[in-house]
Amino acid sequence: VASAKGNACSMDDLGLSEMDSGDEESDGDNAVSEWNDEEERMVAPCMGLVKAAKSVLKKVSNAVDVHGSSPSIPPQASELDCIITVFEPLSERVDELVSSVYVPVDKEAVSKNAAALSDVLQNILSVFRGLSLFWEDDHQWTEFLSSAVKHNIDKLRGSQSAACT
Secondary structure (H helix, E strand, O other): OEOOOOOEOOHHHHOOOOOOOOOOOOOOOOOOOOOOHHHHHHHHHHHHHHHHHHHHHHHHHHHHHHHHOOOOOOOOHHHHHHHHHHHOOHHHHHHHHHHHOOOOOOHHHHHHHHHHHHHHHHHHHHHHHOOOOOOHHHHHHHHHHHHHHHHHHHHHHHHHHHHHO
16 A cells, blocks of 8 residues: 555554454455554554654654753652653553554544644643753654644545545
8 A cells, every 4th residue: 555645555554553453354355454544544643643752752862861960950759750641641542542443444533633732742742841851952852743643633534525525
């Protein structure tokens, strides 16, 4: 399956190649094992959101490691608790989004799960910006990741709007 931009994009890209195929009939008449064109256009922005989630986790963790060990501004325990709290729903939201792109794709579930993941990511970035662990050198990557999340949500909405016309 190729994406709209010509990149190879398959169920393997999302780690979905090991789906249980026991319910599929051998002749394939009733079985759907690949995305149709509309579903395929939805996959790239979903993958972008998952990659953004990974980057947010990595960058915030790194900032906590680097800035949290600074003797000049030691982090408050409440700030570390806050970071843990805002990250709690991240794994579940990623899992829900990835699960919703399994064939057959429930487009409403994809939209809902993508929006939920976007909200969690934007909340993490917003909370992080308000902590003493956020330093000036973190501004660029937080803005970039926030823009990446928004871009992927807009792209997903655009792919769904294109399918309706």
